Amino acid sequence: MSARADSAPHFPAEPDYLRIEGISKRFDDALAVDNVTLGVRRREIFALLGSSGCGKSTLLRMIAGLERPTAGRIVLDGEDLAEVPAFRRPTNMMFQSYALFPHMSVAGNVAFGLRQERPRLTREQIDARVAEMLELVQLQRYAARKPHELSGGQQQRVALARSLAKEPKLLLLDEPLAALDKKIRQHTQLELVSLIRRVGVTCILVTHDQEEAMTMASRIGVMSEGVLLQVGTPDEIYEHPSCRFTAEFIGETNLFHGRLEDGRLNGSDFPAPLAIAAEAMPAPGTEVWLSVRPERVVLGRQPPAAVNGNVSINAAQGEVDEIAYLGSHSVYHLRLGGGGRRMIASVPSAHWGEASAPARGERVWAWWLAPDGVVLTR
Amino acid sequence: MSSGPAAPVPAPPRRPFFLLRGRFWVASLPWAWLLLFFLLPFVLIVNVSLSTPDLAVPPYVSPFSQPQAEGRPVFPPAFNPDLGSYRRLGDEVADLARPGAELQYLRAFGNSLLLAALTTLCCLLVGYPFAWHIARSAEGTRNTLLMLVMLPFWTSFLLRVYAWMGLLDSSESGLINQALLALGLIDAPLQLLYNSGAVLIGMVYSYLPFMVLPLYANLVKLDMRLLEAARDLGARPWTAFVSITLPLSWRGIVAGSMMVFIPAVGEFVIPDLLGGGGVLMIGRRIWDDFGPNQDWPMAAAVAVVMVLLLIVPIMVFHRHGGRGDGAGEAGP
Numbered sequence: 066m067s068a069r070a071d072s073a074p075h076f077p078a079e080p081d082y083l084r085i086e087g088i089s090k091r092f093d094d095a096l097a098v099d100n101v102t103l104g105v106r107r108r109e110i111f112a113l114l115g116s117s118g119c120g121k122s123t124l125l126r127m128i129a130g131l132e133r134p135t136a137g138r139i140v141l142d143g144e145d146l147a148e149v150p151a152f153r154r155p156t157n158m159m160f161q162s163y164a165l166f167p168h169m170s171v172a173g174n175v176a177f178g179l180r181q182e183r184p185r186l187t188r189e190q191i192d193a194r195v196a197e198m199l200e201l202v203q204l205q206r207y208a209a210r211k212p213h214e215l216s217g218g219q220q221q222r223v224a225l226a227r228s229l230a231k232e233p234k235l236l237l238l239d240e241p242l243a244a245l246d247k248k249i250r251q252h253t254q255l256e257l258v259s260l261i262r263r264v265g266v267t268c269i270l271v272t273h274d275q276e277e278a279m280t281m282a283s284r285i286g287v288m289s290e291g292v293l294l295q296v297g298t299p300d301e302i303y304e305h306p307s308c309r310f311t312a313e314f315i316g317e318t319n320l321f322h323g324r325l326e327d328g329r330l331n332g333s334d335f336p337a338p339l340a341i342a343a344e345a346m347p348a349p350g351t352e353v354w355l356s357v358r359p360e361r362v363v364l365g366r367q368p369p370a371a372v373n374g375n376v377s378i379n380a381a382q383g384e385v386d387e388i389a390y391l392g393s394h395s396v397y398h399l400r401l402g403g404g405g406r407r408m409i410a411s412v413p414s415a416h417w418g419e420a421s422a423p424a425r426g427e428r429v430w431a432w433w434l435a436p437d438g439v440v441l442t443r
Numbered sequence: 444m445s446s447g448p449a450a451p452v453p454a455p456p457r458r459p460f461f462l463l464r465g466r467f468w469v470a471s472l473p474w475a476w477l478l479l480f481f482l483l484p485f486v487l488i489v490n491v492s493l494s495t496p497d498l499a500v501p502p503y504v505s506p507f508s509q510p511q512a513e514g515r516p517v518f519p520p521a522f523n524p525d526l527g528s529y530r531r532l533g534d535e536v537a538d539l540a541r542p543g544a545e546l547q548y549l550r551a552f553g554n555s556l557l558l559a560a561l562t563t564l565c566c567l568l569v570g571y572p573f574a575w576h577i578a579r580s581a582e583g584t585r586n587t588l589l590m591l592v593m594l595p596f597w598t599s600f601l602l603r604v605y606a607w608m609g610l611l612d613s614s615e616s617g618l619i620n621q622a623l624l625a626l627g628l629i630d631a632p633l634q635l636l637y638n639s640g641a642v643l644i645g646m647v648y649s650y651l652p653f654m655v656l657p658l659y660a661n662l663v664k665l666d667m668r669l670l671e672a673a674r675d676l677g678a679r680p681w682t683a684f685v686s687i688t689l690p691l692s693w694r695g696i697v698a699g700s701m702m703v704f705i706p707a708v709g710e711f712v713i714p715d716l717l718g719g720g721g722v723l724m725i726g727r728r729i730w731d732d733f734g735p736n737q738d739w740p741m742a743a744a745v746a747v748v749m750v751l752l753l754i755v756p757i758m759v760f761h762r763h764g765g766r767g768d769g770a771g772e773a774g775p
């Protein structure tokens with residue numbers, strides 16, 4: 066997994082800074098956001114992750130007051146925002162395509178929000194704050210430029226400065242890096258995180274890029290079709306997905322579908338009944354899915370030796386179908402048994418030691434420890 | 444001649460002008476249009492304005508014409524402009540300060556400019572929300588609404604003005620008066636026709652589409668997220684309108700206002716029909732001088748002055764680009 070910013074301090078006793086309670090949004094006939102309940106802590110960077118069209122932006126826009134919820138409430142720092150119009154909310158948003166005012170200079174854009182403050186700020190106060198913001202994003206020299214005279218990355222920083230200028234209680238970022246080139250995006254992710262931490266603002270970030278969410282956020286909410294499926298830290302979400310969608314959307318996985326009988330998964334297309342970990346076992350007879358991450362799968366030319374303790378192993382023989390060599394590791398695509406069931410395994414390059422790595426068409430053993438599989442009921 | 448970016452060596456061989464690239468011909472089309480339909484007629488009118496009125500056909504003597512007796516025409520012909528018409532206009536300006544001066548041309552000018560300005564203002568006030576609403580409608584509805592804006596053009600302009608006369612008729616047979624009387628809201632018919640209100644209604648009605656269409660074309664391009672951003676940053680609706688929408692639609696406002704103002708200055712049919720002809724318009728004066736008065740040089744001189752009066756401010760405005768520079772090409 067990619068390098069991740071360290072988690073925000075978490076005090077369980079502290080109530081959630083932002084509480085979203087049973088919020089829904091219906092457009093004509095479609096439910097864009099479906100009964101979402103969510104808490105965000107003070108100073109946290111929270112990512113809403115989901116594929117395009119799943120309702121992330123709509124949720125964000127309801128928090129900003131740009132869209133009226135069909136049902137539910139939003140409480141920020143103890144204040145119910147239901148009747149607060151957008152222009153009075155203590156939130157500021159950075160729009161997906163920045164929405165910079167084309168007829169104003171960089172300084173004018175950043176000053177715009179400050180000019181709306183009541184009671185009014187003096188000219189000196191505004192100028193000082195604008196200078197401070199431009200220094201924060203290192204654009205002092207560009208104050209007089211118009212937005213169209215800036216590069217994409219610079220425009221992104223102007224948009225950020227503009228949304229931070231009013232010291233919002235909550236910063237809303239809608240796909241903040243989507244418009245940037247892939248090359249500068251990764252570098253900007255960490256820069257953005259460190260800047261947000263320095264300012265100390267609570268932040269909700271919307272993205273469809275799982276790597277971006279995992280790099281930047283302390284916690285992630287996974288959304289699909291308007292429903293919030295799971296909330297957790299990046300490793301919780303990766304290692305313990307709560308449903309098939311999350312397991313497949315975040316990273317890659319091998320899924321086996323079957324029915325639970327005597328502590329085993331029967332009827333899957335794995336050549337043998339599957340051993341699963343004992344804790345939190347659903348009732349016998351339940352239809353379940355078993356998710357096994359590729360890096361949990363071990364490959365070998367010999368069948369696995371018994372492991373000490375009473376940990377069970379799932380093992381099967383398969384034929385190497387394809388190999389993607391990625392430097393530090395390789396991804397093997399196997400065909401299990403004689404059938405068409407495919408499985409992927411991610412194997413560190415050092416794994417094979419002195420021996421040569423298996424070639425395409427070779428038969429190998431693949432196995433994993435029962436606790437490495439995650440049982441999913443939906 | 445413009446031929447794109449600086450060409451690298453070797454320079455292409457020069458072609459004869461009739462083999463120049465298609466782009467050249469396309470680029471020169473607007474200029475040809477301007478030359479053929481504006482500059483050429485304008486030069487002819489200037490020529491007439493410098494002529495001497497005469498009882499002949501046509502009723503003037505061109506400044507280039509030569510005394511009949513001299514036999515063989517010479518080249519270049521002698522140029523003997525008659526500035527009489529301009530002098531009459533100049534005398535009126537000089538008379539401005541004198542109380543009781545007649546000032547028939549200046550008054551007509553003033554009336555026309557005032558009516559055109561009022562018409563433009565009203566068209567803007569009515570047309571802006573109109574155009575905004577169309578631009579913000581769903582795409583299917585939009586085309587229908589635009590069709591409706593242009594629908595009046597399908598019937599004759601004169602017919603529509605007469606229809607207004609029927610509506611506003613101040614006798615009991617006027618449609619509006621009939622309706623009000625029937626509803627019992629009034630006891631006697633109202634004086635709706637033949638006043639400045641009726642003229643303004645007719646003018647705004649006739650010129651509104653020329654305001655709505657350019658404004659619509661501009662507003663439909665306005666990025667609504669800019670307004671959301673303004674709201675998000677704390678701008679109340681009116682502030683957002685004044686600081687974002689208005690400057691970004693400035694070009695549309697200017698275009699629409701010119702489309703209304705310029706033809707409205709020359710308008711005299713509507714004031715004649717709906718206003719009863721009591722107020723003299725400059726267009727009417729020109730018409731009278733060309734027609735009944737048979738004073739073509741005077742009519743031409745007034746027309747020339749009018750064009751110059753309109754064109755100079757427009758060119759100055761254009762040179763300085765108005766406000767909202769670069770706003771037309773908004774968005775990243």
Ligand SMILES: Nc1ncnc2c1ncn2[C@@H]1O[C@H](COP(=O)(O)OP(=O)(O)O)[C@@H](O)[C@H]1O
Nearest residue numbers: 092093097115116117118119120121122123124
């Ligand atoms: N103003 C709107 N009117 C109708 N449908 C909308 C509107 N805004 C969003 N939607 C629909 O709601 C769903 C969620 O949209 P959105 O929140 O923008 O998704 P995301 O940001 O996750 O890509 C989409 O199916 C979209 O078509």
Ligand SMILES: [Mg+2]
Nearest residue numbers: 121122161240
């Ligand atoms: Mg979106």
